[in-house]
Amino acid sequence: xxxxxxTSHPKTTGPSRIVQLLGTWHGIQxxxxxxxxxxxxxxxxxxxxxxxxxxxxxVDPSEVDPLTARPLQPPTRDYPLxxxxxxxxxxxxxxxxxxxxxxxxxxxxxxTVAVATVLAFIAAYYRGPVDxxxxxxxxxxxxxxxxVILILVALTVDTLTPTQLGLxxxxxxxxxxxxxxxxxxxxxxxxxxxxxxxxxxMRGPGIIVLELIPNLLPFLIASLVNAITAIILVTIGxxxxxxxxxxxxxxxxxxxxxILYAAVLQGYWWWWTAPIVVVVLLFISLxxxxxxxxxxxxxxxxxxx
Amino acid sequence: MYLRYLFQRVVFLFFVVITAxxxxxxxxxxxxxxxIRERLAEQMLSGSAISAGVEELVATYDAKFGLDKxxxxxxxxxxxxxxxxxxxxxxxxxxxxxxxxxxxxxxWTIGLIGVSTLLSFTLGTILGALSAWRWTPxxxxxxxxxxxxxxxxxxxxxxxxxxxxxxxQLRWLPGNGGYGIGSVPNLSIEFALExxxxxxxxxxxxxxxxxGFWAIAMRxxxxxVEGEDxxxxxxxxxxxxxxxxxxxxxxxxxxxxxxxxxxxxxxxMSGSVLVEVVFGYPGVGFLLFRAIQGVDYxxxxxxxxxxxxxxxLSLLLVDLILPLIDPRIQxxxxxxx
Numbered sequence: 001x002x003x004x005x006x007t008s009h010p011k012t013t014g015p016s017r018i019v020q021l022l023g024t025w026h027g028i029q030x031x032x033x034x035x036x037x038x039x040x041x042x043x044x045x046x047x048x049x050x051x052x053x054x055x056x057x058x059v060d061p062s063e064v065d066p067l068t069a070r071p072l073q074p075p076t077r078d079y080p081l082x083x084x085x086x087x088x089x090x091x092x093x094x095x096x097x098x099x100x101x102x103x104x105x106x107x108x109x110x111x112t113v114a115v116a117t118v119l120a121f122i123a124a125y126y127r128g129p130v131d132x133x134x135x136x137x138x139x140x141x142x143x144x145x146x147x148v149i150l151i152l153v154a155l156t157v158d159t160l161t162p163t164q165l166g167l168x169x170x171x172x173x174x175x176x177x178x179x180x181x182x183x184x185x186x187x188x189x190x191x192x193x194x195x196x197x198x199x200x201x202m203r204g205p206g207i208i209v210l211e212l213i214p215n216l217l218p219f220l221i222a223s224l225v226n227a228i229t230a231i232i233l234v235t236i237g238x239x240x241x242x243x244x245x246x247x248x249x250x251x252x253x254x255x256x257x258x259i260l261y262a263a264v265l266q267g268y269w270w271w272w273t274a275p276i277v278v279v280v281l282l283f284i285s286l287x288x289x290x291x292x293x294x295x296x297x298x299x300x301x302x303x304x305x
Numbered sequence: 306m307y308l309r310y311l312f313q314r315v316v317f318l319f320f321v322v323i324t325a326x327x328x329x330x331x332x333x334x335x336x337x338x339x340x341i342r343e344r345l346a347e348q349m350l351s352g353s354a355i356s357a358g359v360e361e362l363v364a365t366y367d368a369k370f371g372l373d374k375x376x377x378x379x380x381x382x383x384x385x386x387x388x389x390x391x392x393x394x395x396x397x398x399x400x401x402x403x404x405x406x407x408x409x410x411x412x413w414t415i416g417l418i419g420v421s422t423l424l425s426f427t428l429g430t431i432l433g434a435l436s437a438w439r440w441t442p443x444x445x446x447x448x449x450x451x452x453x454x455x456x457x458x459x460x461x462x463x464x465x466x467x468x469x470x471x472x473x474q475l476r477w478l479p480g481n482g483g484y485g486i487g488s489v490p491n492l493s494i495e496f497a498l499e500x501x502x503x504x505x506x507x508x509x510x511x512x513x514x515x516x517g518f519w520a521i522a523m524r525x526x527x528x529x530v531e532g533e534d535x536x537x538x539x540x541x542x543x544x545x546x547x548x549x550x551x552x553x554x555x556x557x558x559x560x561x562x563x564x565x566x567x568x569x570x571x572x573x574m575s576g577s578v579l580v581e582v583v584f585g586y587p588g589v590g591f592l593l594f595r596a597i598q599g600v601d602y603x604x605x606x607x608x609x610x611x612x613x614x615x616x617x618l619s620l621l622l623v624d625l626i627l628p629l630i631d632p633r634i635q636x637x638x639x640x641x642x
Binding site: 029046104139144145148149151152153155156174233236241242243255258259265266267269272276279280283284286287292 | 317318320321324327328329332333423445454456457458460462465466468469472473481483484564576578579582583598600602605609612613616617620
């Protein structure tokens with residue numbers, strides 16, 4: 001059916017499918033009702049961001065600096081999450097660090113998917129030598145464990161901001177998305193509406209931007225969620241190893257400090273509880289969003305219930 | 306045909322290893338920092354070296370590590386050394402060779418991560434297969450939900466939580482190192498038990514958080530297979546449910562799982578770094594952490610090289626074995642897409 005629609009009104013295919021799925025408030029409600037995990041996941045994520053910005057109304061951001069409070073205090077009325085060994089208010093650390101980590105993930109994820117989309121569409125639409133070069137780079141890139149390159153880069157450049165770290169991670173994360181998106185485009189290019197567009201005189205870039213990308217938009221958005229998850233996972237992992245943006249109070253840096261000072265075995269439970277709870281909530285929300293997007297990206301999965 | 310395919314794969318992986326090894330050489334040198342000078346400056350600050358004659362000392366060390374030669378000579382020497390698996394010396398533990406230090410750490414990592422990967426693969430695959438099977442009791446299906454939630458959490462965070470509960474609060478299990486502080490590695494049963502006790506928590510954190518991953522993948526495959534016509538035929542023939550389950554559904558769903566298993570064994574070395582750091586486990590990951598802390602470039606580069614080689618070799622293995630066990634895979638994949 002979507003093919004027929006595509007052939008008769010090539011310019012409205014992509015958006016029309018999204019409108020069909022989500023265009024109305026009713027549609028969104030129905031979708032979330034069918035896939036409750038999407039709603040729960042989004043609620044947790046938005047809640048995390050809202051709570052961190054909300055906390056900044058009550059806490060002075062400068063309390064994130066070392067020695068602004070008595071070190072290693074368990075939670076009290078003044079310090080609801082306690083203080084760490086460096087004498088920092090953990091409420092301030094969490095309130096500043098959580099959005100930093102999320103922002104790094106979103107920036108990196110956007111760049112990853114943007115690069116992957118451009119390369120995949122060009123490679124799959126034009127084929128030939130361009131395609132072969134892209135495929136070769138992707139094959140080699142996927143074979144080298146990216147953590148290896150990241151460790152080397154982070155060792156070499158030790159003054160990164162969290163967002164820059166996210167971008168560095170993005171630079172080695174676009175191989176797999178490129179391959180997956182390319183495979184999707186290859187099957188899309190064979191559809192009749194592409195031929196119609198070619199015969200009606202549209203050029204390559206026009207077809208890619210106006211015909212192909214809108215048709216794949218749901219899939220690209222789902223890829224974006226996965227890319228964001230991967231980038232947050234890797235940036236936190238790198239910081240926990242003691243690499244990357246150590247001068248910023250990100251979630252990873254906080255975890256690194258707890259490991260460095262053996263906070264678990266020393267019994268400073270409040271120090272590591274806060275970052276772990278936030279990180280766990282963050283990953284679970286992203287997992288739920290990704291599970292909830294499955295139907296959006298691949299409508300054949302729609303449940304009958 | 307198969308030989309040509311084999312040749313293509315080997316050539317490809319050869320290029321991959323060369324590229325990775327070159328990156329390994331180029332990236333640290335882009336900063337223009339001199340690791341030896343930094344090391345000496347650090348020691349001078351802590352007062353353990355005499356500041357007089359530092360320049361000569363640097364020059365001596367530069368000559369020793371070959372850092373005074375032009376960059377292309379260094380590159381050729383580096384590549385030549387790699388061919389002979391000569392990874393040079395660790396800078397902080399100078400007389401010790403990088404290859405010896407890594408060699409000591411590898412068995413620990415393979416033991417811990419290899420065993421826990423196989424364990425979570427087995428448990429997760431069974432759980433996934435059962436949860437997609439129509440006649441499975443409801444409670445088994447509910448069993449898989451907590452594991453799917455756990456699979457969203459990185460290994461090492463689960464490790465921190467387990468460390469707190471079992472090593473700090475309950476004091477049931479040791480939470481640090483691969484064996485007790487006083488013991489010397491030997492082949493006695495007591496020592497083996499000690500190693501086992503030390504590996505329970507790190508292994509548990511990997512197993513618990515990866516069961517869900519295998520279960521989700523297996524469940525997806527099972528659902529696809531159950532829609533196939535031969536499943537209906539098998540049922541119509543009146544075969545026993547256990548036969549349909551074991552020899553039809555599971556058997557056909559298992560192949561992608563096995564491929565994934567081979568791939569994840571390739572990531573054994575790199576995937577475990579943080580678990581080992583959390584538990585102070587004496588494997589390759591913890592070694593890497595300490596090498597980073599000590600700015601020990603030769604050791605970091607050596608470990609990275611080992612990681613790359615393990616992955617490349619296991620990919621080659623997957624590529625070589627798959628066409629043999631699955632006749633549906635065509636050798637000229639390039640032509641297919």
